[in-house]
Amino acid sequence: MLISLGTKSCHFHRPLAESLRPRPPAPLGGDDRRRLLEVRHLEEPQAAREVGVVDHDRHLEVEIEAASVDVRGGDDREVAVERRRLRVEQPVIFGEHSSITELSNGFEPVSMAVTDPFQTAKFEYSNFTQPIILSAVEKAANKGDLAVVNILESKMKNVMLGLKKEVSKQVMVGNSSKLTTLQTLNGMTTAAGTGWLEGVAAASQQNSVGGLSKATYQAQNWFNNFFDSAGNFDLAHLDQLMIDAQIRNPSGEFPDMIFMSPKCFAAFQNKQQSYVNYVSASDRDSLDRDMVAMWRGAKIYVEPNLGFTAQNPAKPVSAYVLSSSNFQLYADTDGFFEVSDMMPVPGTATEAAMVFCRMQLVTGHLASHGVLLDAEA
Numbered sequence: 392m393l394i395s396l397g398t399k400s401c402h403f404h405r406p407l408a409e410s411l412r413p414r415p416p417a418p419l420g421g422d423d424r425r426r427l428l429e430v431r432h433l434e435e436p437q438a439a440r441e442v443g444v445v446d447h448d449r450h451l452e453v454e455i456e457a458a459s460v461d462v463r464g465g466d467d468r469e470v471a472v473e474r475r476r477l478r479v480e481q482p483v484i485f486g487e488h489s490s491i492t493e494l495s496n497g498f499e500p501v502s503m504a505v506t507d508p509f510q511t512a513k514f515e516y517s518n519f520t521q522p523i524i525l526s527a528v529e530k531a532a533n534k535g536d537l538a539v540v541n542i543l544e545s546k547m548k549n550v551m552l553g554l555k556k557e558v559s560k561q562v563m564v565g566n567s568s569k570l571t572t573l574q575t576l577n578g579m580t581t582a583a584g585t586g587w588l589e590g591v592a593a594a595s596q597q598n599s600v601g602g603l604s605k606a607t608y609q610a611q612n613w614f615n616n617f618f619d620s621a622g623n624f625d626l627a628h629l630d631q632l633m634i635d636a637q638i639r640n641p642s643g644e645f646p647d648m649i650f651m652s653p654k655c656f657a658a659f660q661n662k663q664q665s666y667v668n669y670v671s672a673s674d675r676d677s678l679d680r681d682m683v684a685m686w687r688g689a690k691i692y693v694e695p696n697l698g699f700t701a702q703n704p705a706k707p708v709s710a711y712v713l714s715s716s717n718f719q720l721y722a723d724t725d726g727f728f729e730v731s732d733m734m735p736v737p738g739t740a741t742e743a744a745m746v747f748c749r750m751q752l753v754t755g756h757l758a759s760h761g762v763l764l765d766a767e768a
Contacts, residue, residue, distance in 0.1 A: 479721045481512045481601060481755045483613070484641060510608070512601025514751045516723065517573040523550050525733065527740035550746055551728060562720075562752060563650070563696040563711075574600075574752035576711055576762075578615070579701035587754065588615045588711065588762040590704050600757060612639050616761030619706065624658035624766035626686075632712050632761040633687055639758035640714055646759070648713045649691045652698030654767040655709035656683065656691065698767060709766035714759035722750035 492501045523546050533542050561567035565575030565586055578586030578598045589596045589605075593614040596605040605614050616635040620628045629649075637645045651659060663686070684691040689712070701708050726749025733742045754760070 478516060479514045479751055479753050481514065481753050483510045483512050483601070483603065483755050484508050510603060510611075512603050512753075512755065514574065514601050514721075514753050515572065516726075516749050516751050517570060518726070518747075518749050519554075519570055519573075520745050520747045521550050521554055522743045522745055523547050523730070523733075524736070524741050524743045547730070547744075547746075554728065554746060554748065558748075558750075560696055563694060564699055573750070576752075576760075577701070577708065579703050579708065579762075580699075587757060588617070588760060590617050590619070590701055590706065590708070590762055590764045592617075600754065605757070612756065612758035615757050616712075617764065618761070619704075619764045620709070620766035622765050622768060624655060624662060624709070624768065626659075626662050628766065629659075629686065629710070629712075629763065632763055633689065636712055636714065636759050636761045639756075640717070641756060641759075642716060644714060644716060644759075645688055646712045646714045646761070647689050648715055648718075649686065649689050649710055650694040650697060650713070651691060651710045652707070652767065653693055653695060654698055654707075655763070656693045658766060658768055659684070659686075659691070701764070704764070706765040707767050708762060708764060710763035712761040712763065714756075717754050717756040717759040719753050720750060721753050722748070726750065 489505045490502050492499065523543075525543060525546065529542060557567055557570055558573065561570040561573045561575055563576060565577040565580065567573070571583075575586045576588050578584075578589040578596075580586075584598045585600060586598055587600055589598060593605075593609055596609070596614045598605055600613070603613055607613075616632055616639070618628050618632040618635075633646050637643065663684075683693055694711075697709065697711070698707055700706065726747055729747045731745045731747065733744045735741075736743050
């Protein structure tokens with residue numbers, strides 16, 4: 392799982408910008424970028440237009456909301472960003488608002504009893520930064536427009552790729568020592584007990600996600616699905632996991648994303664050779680570049696961070712089955728890999744820019760997701 396930045400530009404401190412001449416660095420990207428996220432950026436709370444949509448080769452959808460209160464998206468997911476932008480608040484539906492009255496002649500009394508079906512999952516933003524540093528020696532040794540721009544681009548690209556890999560590692564495995572406040576899908580080795588997906592039955596799940604305890608709200612589907620393949624991948628196991636998630640999804644939708652470890656995907660390929668689907672050349676361009684297969688309408692991606700051995704239970708984590716309608720990465724408009732101006736560093740012969748990130752992984756329905764264990768062969 393790698394994060395896509397879309398098109399990013401870098402703004403430089405004036406003395407350095409003048410030395411570089413007017414040519415700006417090229418946008419980050421190219422064939423070396425695998426995209427995970429489609430970015431939709433609403434500049435204002437009531438903005439009707441969409442800007443900053445990256446190209447089609449993505450895995451997840453990200454909504455970046457402006458600094459406002461009660462921003463509502465087109466799919467009725469509400470993002471409440473506090474004045475100080477402290478957190479994302481995600482409404483979670485835990486029941487029915489009212490009851491149905493069946494009519495015979497139309498004069499029957501209608502039950503007007505209502506309940507509040509909502510709870511609020513609160514996800515604190517994760518904030519992190521990393522510098523891009525250029526020394527006076529490097530600047531002097533790389534005279535000429537092209538040379539200096541290239542060294543800046545190389546350093547910026549290096550920092551961006553490193554950040555993206557670290558975010559991916561934390562989201563998939565949860566073992567980053569630098570991004571400990573970023574939510575993780577792995578609920579089987581996380582000491583803090585906040586990982587989303589646990590490899591045990593619903594009644595035994597104890598983690599808290601968004602401040603809501605799975606043990607407290609199990610009856611309201613605040614738990615994840617799981618299946619233990621016991622060392623032998625079977626398509627029926629994957630199907631059962633997807634069916635369980637579909638049954639519990641409020642919209643009734645099937646999961647539409649599957650992240651598999653390399654070994655799990657190899658086993659999947661071996662099992663489904665007779666079910667290969669072929670697409671025409673015209674259709675091929677519409678598919679995600681990193682998508683390697685489809686199963687039951689879900690796009691499959693090989694995730695190199697998966698295949699690690701969990702602690703509870705002590706088995707390989709082979710695949711995550713996810714519903715994108717209940718799985719988002721929210722970012723502050725001023726904190727999605729934003730690059731500051733290059734500024735002199737006091738006491739040194741260097742200039743530095745800071746890459747700043749402010750984001751969080753958010754879900755509104757855990758039972759729409761699942762984890763497949765021990766399916767590496």
